[in-house]
Amino acid sequence: MPAGHRSGFVAIFGRPNAGKSTLLNRILGQKIAIVTPKPQTTRRRLLGIRTTDDCQMMFIDTPGYHRASGMLNQRLVDNALRALPDADVVLWVFDAERGLDDLEQEIAKRLPAGRGVVIALNKIDAVRKDSLLPLIEQTSRLAPGAAVVPVSALTGDGIAPLLEAVRESLPEGPRYYAGDTLTDESERALAAEFIREKAMLRTRQEIPYSVAVTVDAFEEQPARKLAVIKATIHVERESQKGILIGRGGQTLKGIGASARRDIEKLLGIRVFLELFVRVQRDWTKRPQVMDEFGV
Numbered sequence: 424m425p426a427g428h429r430s431g432f433v434a435i436f437g438r439p440n441a442g443k444s445t446l447l448n449r450i451l452g453q454k455i456a457i458v459t460p461k462p463q464t465t466r467r468r469l470l471g472i473r474t475t476d477d478c479q480m481m482f483i484d485t486p487g488y489h490r491a492s493g494m495l496n497q498r499l500v501d502n503a504l505r506a507l508p509d510a511d512v513v514l515w516v517f518d519a520e521r522g523l524d525d526l527e528q529e530i531a532k533r534l535p536a537g538r539g540v541v542i543a544l545n546k547i548d549a550v551r552k553d554s555l556l557p558l559i560e561q562t563s564r565l566a567p568g569a570a571v572v573p574v575s576a577l578t579g580d581g582i583a584p585l586l587e588a589v590r591e592s593l594p595e596g597p598r599y600y601a602g603d604t605l606t607d608e609s610e611r612a613l614a615a616e617f618i619r620e621k622a623m624l625r626t627r628q629e630i631p632y633s634v635a636v637t638v639d640a641f642e643e644q645p646a647r648k649l650a651v652i653k654a655t656i657h658v659e660r661e662s663q664k665g666i667l668i669g670r671g672g673q674t675l676k677g678i679g680a681s682a683r684r685d686i687e688k689l690l691g692i693r694v695f696l697e698l699f700v701r702v703q704r705d706w707t708k709r710p711q712v713m714d715e716f717g718v
């Protein structure tokens with residue numbers, strides 16, 4: 424390790440829909456986190472590792488912090504908060520398009536003491552330039568001493584200075600993971616998430632929040648450069664099952680086709696994906712089932 428090598432955990436924290444997962448994927452240069460326009464997309468913590476010659480950053484993507492009602496949402500918030508004690512740096516992501524309200528005040532109170540904070544003022548591609556300065560002032564008042572870096576996770580604008588600010592906040596330390604390690608998630612778990620993303624994107628109202636995905640079989644056949652994956656999309660009610668399958672099976676077919684493309688990109692081999700839909704009645708109200716679903 425070169426002298427002055429730095430490393431540490433960076434918790435990506437902020438309100439739902441701020442662009443935390445998009446930012447993680449952008450930083451890694453590869454998709455491991457799922458992204459949708461709907462809030463509460465991310466349900467649990469996700470490690471993404473960025474290794475360079477002089478630094479290893481272990482990012483933890485988290486569910487959006489919000490005032491939770493209901494058991495599932497409470498779990499999401501708990502999962503997010505659990506990333507904070509271990510963080511060397513909190514990367515607090517703001518949605519510049521949305522602006523600030525009391526929720527940000529609440530988040531400020533949650534930040535652990537004595538830790539570096541870097542603020543990513545995200546979605547600057549979507550706002551007028553002259554609205555940035557007041558936002559920079561407002562955000563830095565919430566976390567005095569924090570570096571504030573305007574970025575667009577969508578276009579990549581500002582990512583280099585953001586990473587520099589994160590690096591400067593990290594302590595000296597060794598590499599914890601091999602240089603080519605991207606995450607500690609299994610391909611199986613990432614595949615389940617990619618399927619959930621497509622199911623969320625192709626449904627509306629409460630259905631995106633009633634969906635969970637488990638992978639029942641994941642068999643790589645190296646000789647044929649093929650992976651055979653069987654997965655189940657769980658919903659809460661019979662009526663949701665019908666909607667997810669769609670007329671003539673069209674909705675499910677669409678979910679499968681687009682999930683397959685993403686999984687193929689991840690694995691670098693062809694994928695045969697078979698999807699089932701199952702009713703797991705009111706699973707979002709049953710802690711044991713949520714455990715099984717990894718929420």
Ligand SMILES: Nc1nc2c(ncn2[C@@H]2O[C@H](COP(=O)(O)OP(=O)(O)OP(=O)(O)O)[C@@H](O)[C@H]2O)c(=O)[nH]1
Pocket residue numbers: 438439440441442443444445446457458459460461462463464465466485486487488545546547548549574575576577578
């Ligand atoms: N215009 C614009 N949109 C963005 C940017 N970053 C993210 N988005 C969009 O914002 C929405 C939410 O993005 P996510 O990355 O899922 O947000 P998140 O903070 O992870 O959300 P949760 O997981 O629900 O907490 C998606 O529609 C993204 O495409 C950005 O820099 N500019």
Ligand SMILES: [Mg+2]
Pocket residue numbers: 443444445457458464465485486487
């Ligand atoms: Mg997310």
